[in-house]
Amino acid sequence: MKSYILISLVCLGLIDKPEPYNGKPQVIPGRLECEFYNTGGEGRAYHDSDAVNNGSGKLNPANGMFLNEFRMMEGVDISYTKDKNIDNTEFNKVQPQMNSLYVGWTVPGEWIKYDVVVVEDGEYSAELMYTANGDGDIAIEIDGKELSPARVFSTNDPSDSIAWRQWHHWDKVNIGDFELKKGKHVIKLMVVENGNMNFDYIEFILQ
Secondary structure, three states, X not given: OHHHHHHHHHHHOOOOOOEOHHHOOEEEOEEEEOOOOOEOOEOOOEEOOOOOOOXXXXXXXXXXXXXXXXXXXXXXXXXXXXXXXOOOOOOOOXXXXXXXXXXXXXXXXXXXXXXXXXXXXXXXEEEEEEEEOOOEEEEEEEOOEEOOOEEEOOOOOOOOOOHHHHHOOOEEEEEEEEEEOOEEEXXXXXXXXXXXXXXXXXXXXXX
């Protein structure tokens, strides 16, 4: 009965159904920007442990700036890379672009979905631009099929004496190879173990 009611409400337009952000699926090969997850809300486009965006509108105050207020009424926690020795330090293994939005405050059990279009059949490697204050696991699900979890290694650097900056040491890691068919797909990014990670983008590269 509950499933029937939910389907009916979606059909009536009373509950948002998942749609690509701004109506445009992200394109593979290329970068899947983690902050451009689907619209549709909690339980449909994403699952977050709380309803507050801990970045947009909180850490980054609501002051009219696009970067500070990006999707601030949604539960997925979003911030952006900053200069002044915050995200552009010597402790990065890969230097991020400044003012680049990313998903943060991740904990196990959280997930986000993306509508994508693959333009060419083939095997793709996937590289995650991230930070992690401790080793952890994530998993990718494609069209409802969950694939093996991928290890995300800590970027913690004990030579950095500033404790909060341990969440701002950027690196890239290969999270797997995927056989993808041309056409539309839904990708689900899941936090499996530990969390304490920030996700900027996943770059899908045709092999």
